[in-house]
Amino acid sequence: MIDMIEYEQIETQMRGLANRVSEQLRDALIAKGSASLVVPGGSTPLPFLQELSKKNLAWEKICVFLTDERFVPTTSDRSNTRLVRDALIQNKAVNCQFFPFWHDDLTPNELAQKLGEDIANMGPFDVCVLGMGADMHTASLFPSMDGLNEALMDPEGRKILAVHPSSQDEVRLTMTAPMLRASRHLHLLITGAEKRIALNRALHTQNVALAPIKALMTAHNPIQVHFSY
DSSP states (O other): OEEEEEESSHHHHHHHHHHHHHHHHHHHHHHHSOEEEEEOOSSTTHHHHHHHTTSOSOGGGEEEEESEEESSOTTSTTOHHHHHHHHTSSGGGTTSEEOOSOOTTSOHHHHHHHHHHHHTTSOSOSEEEEOOOTTSOBTTBOTTOTTHHHHHHOTTOOSEEEEOOTTSSSOEEEEOHHHHHTOSEEEEEEESHHHHHHHHHHHTOSOGGGOGGGGGOOSSSOEEEEEEO
């Protein structure tokens, strides 16, 4: 279900993950002439994104997506779009094809539907990097939130949903668990003792509604966990 890689320092963790992701993107570029990458928001992945931006890849042939986004303008400090533009879309990655989850003129539900339609025929992503909170949420799949079962199972085949977890200030757009789980390579980036404890709890939890990250831990496509204290 998981392949655990432990690092002694955060710096080597971020560099190691960037190396693995860049190798997998390069393999995809060689195999089919294009590649796709899904990245998380939040502060933890910043050094990883900065390291990745320095990799010598055909970035103009790589499409970058977010796992999730807060429904806030891209000028907001809480915008994952802003974070990715500031951290990843620079250096050698400045010409990547970025797919933001924001539009001024649409409601969250309208935007989720439009974005889902836009990516419906893109096939499995080549590489997906996830984060996880101490509450065992990933992307914007929060424990016991309204609509969680729909986001975990996605019976209607929608790729992106608008959700508003009660613990969060804003409405969010999130990729569904099936969309993320289908990625060819899955990585989980976590740091600190609190998240290590949370990961152990998730591994031993049977109720996925209490530990949404569990929905991404499948036997047929193991997730590689990159951890450091």
